[in-house]
Amino acid sequence: MRIRRPIPGVDQNLLIKDAARLLPDPTRRLFLRGGLSVGALAMLTGCNIVDGVSAESVLRKISEFNDGVQAWLFDPNLLAQTYPESAIKRPFPFNAYYPESDIPEVDGEDYKLDVTGMVESKEEWTLKALNALPQETQITRLICVEGWSAVGKWTGVRLSEFLKRVNADLAAKYVWFRCAEGYHVQIDMPTALHPQTQMTLQFDGKELEPKYGYPMRIRIPTKLGFKNPKHVMELNVGNRYLGGYWENQGYNWFSGL
Numbered sequence: 057m058r059i060r061r062p063i064p065g066v067d068q069n070l071l072i073k074d075a076a077r078l079l080p081d082p083t084r085r086l087f088l089r090g091g092l093s094v095g096a097l098a099m100l101t102g103c104n105i106v107d108g109v110s111a112e113s114v115l116r117k118i119s120e121f122n123d124g125v126q127a128w129l130f131d132p133n134l135l136a137q138t139y140p141e142s143a144i145k146r147p148f149p150f151n152a153y154y155p156e157s158d159i160p161e162v163d164g165e166d167y168k169l170d171v172t173g174m175v176e177s178k179e180e181w182t183l184k185a186l187n188a189l190p191q192e193t194q195i196t197r198l199i200c201v202e203g204w205s206a207v208g209k210w211t212g213v214r215l216s217e218f219l220k221r222v223n224a225d226l227a228a229k230y231v232w233f234r235c236a237e238g239y240h241v242q243i244d245m246p247t248a249l250h251p252q253t254q255m256t257l258q259f260d261g262k263e264l265e266p267k268y269g270y271p272m273r274i275r276i277p278t279k280l281g282f283k284n285p286k287h288v289m290e291l292n293v294g295n296r297y298l299g300g301y302w303e304n305q306g307y308n309w310f311s312g313l
Contacts (some may be wrong), residue, residue, distance in 0.1 A: 058093045132246045136277035136313070139195045144260065145206035150267045151198075151281060153239070153301070160236040160287050164271045170290040176223035183271045187257055189221075190212045194252055196277035198284065199313060210275045211258035224293045232298045233274060236287035241300040243276065244310070245281060252277050255288075263265075280311040 078305030080165045150156050151152045191211055199205040201290035219226065226249065232242040247253060256263055256275040276284050282302050292298075 085233070120139075132250055136196050136252055136280075139197065139207045141195065141209070142303040143207045144195060144209050146260070148208050148259070148268065149204065149206055151200055151202075154237065154285070156267060159266045161266070161289055162236050162271055162289075167271045169272065170234075171222050171287065171292075172290060173292040174225040174228045175219075175293050177221070183257075186213060186255065186272060191257070192219065192254065194275075194277070196252065198275075198277070198281050200281040201307070201311075207259045210254060210256045211261070212254045212256035212272070212275065213222065213230075214251065215253045215255055215274065216251065218255055219293070221246065228293045229295045230293070230297065232290075232292040232294065233285045233288050234290035234292070235285050236289050239285060239301050240298070241283055241285045241303070242298050242309075243274075243279070247276060247278060247312075250276070250278055278313055280313065282307065283311050 137235075152159070153282075164183045167183045169182075169186065170180060171178050190213065192214060193209065193211040195207060195209045196244065197205050197207045215231075219231075226245065228245055230242050230244060231248040232240065234240050243253075252275075254275040256269065256273045257271070259265065259268045269288075272288050273286040274284055276286060300309070
């Protein structure tokens with residue numbers, strides 16, 4: 057009879073719980089119902105769990121699996137829920153990986169959005185030029201990975217329309233954003249083309265405040281808040297995976313809702 061010995065440096069119960077949290081909903085229910093185990097994790101990921109390092113590898117593979125399932129399930133035509141004006145949270149909470157005192161100062165008069173990568177028109181865009189484009193308003197919920205959410209009123213340009221104006225290669229895999237404070241994040245092209253993905257220039261009927269991302273942020277109501285970059289300075293279209301600030305630290309890359 058084979059005896060399963062404890063894995064050095066690994067709490068098996070915690071590993072199983074962490075792995076279950078990373079699995080997408082339908083798969084999570086099936087595995088929990090069937091009795092998720094270290095052996096099942098090894099079979100699912102192809103990794104032999106012998107120590108803490110290999111346990112981390114298993115969790116990474118589970119996370120990648122989750123990203124793949126979410127991307128496969130994503131419906132580019134399914135709209136996120138919208139809300140009435142009465143649902144708007146005022147004041148809207150500030151969220152960032154830095155304190156409010158460290159909000160970057162961007163001069164709107166000198167602002168230029170760099171457009172790079174697989175696009176025909178690589179001219180810089182001023183804030184005035186962005187504001188001259190057709191605008192749409194949405195009242196949608198921002199959901200933070202930390203567990204809170206709030207409804208806000210966002211006005212700006214459809215990212216899909218902007219990409220068409222600069223003749224971006226819409227068959228490319230990714231759109232990547234660089235922000236004023238050094239933050240960066242990348243999204244898949246189907247999400248970039250979603251009708252609610254927006255280059256936001258106003259919040260609650262007024263010019264975007266610095267704490268909400270002035271002069272321009274990307275609003276994506278189909279993704280978690282950390283995928284909604286603020287103070288965007290560069291937009292890049294390409295096929296190379298560039299990761300993101302939080303994704304490079306282990307957060308799920310797709311992070312859809």
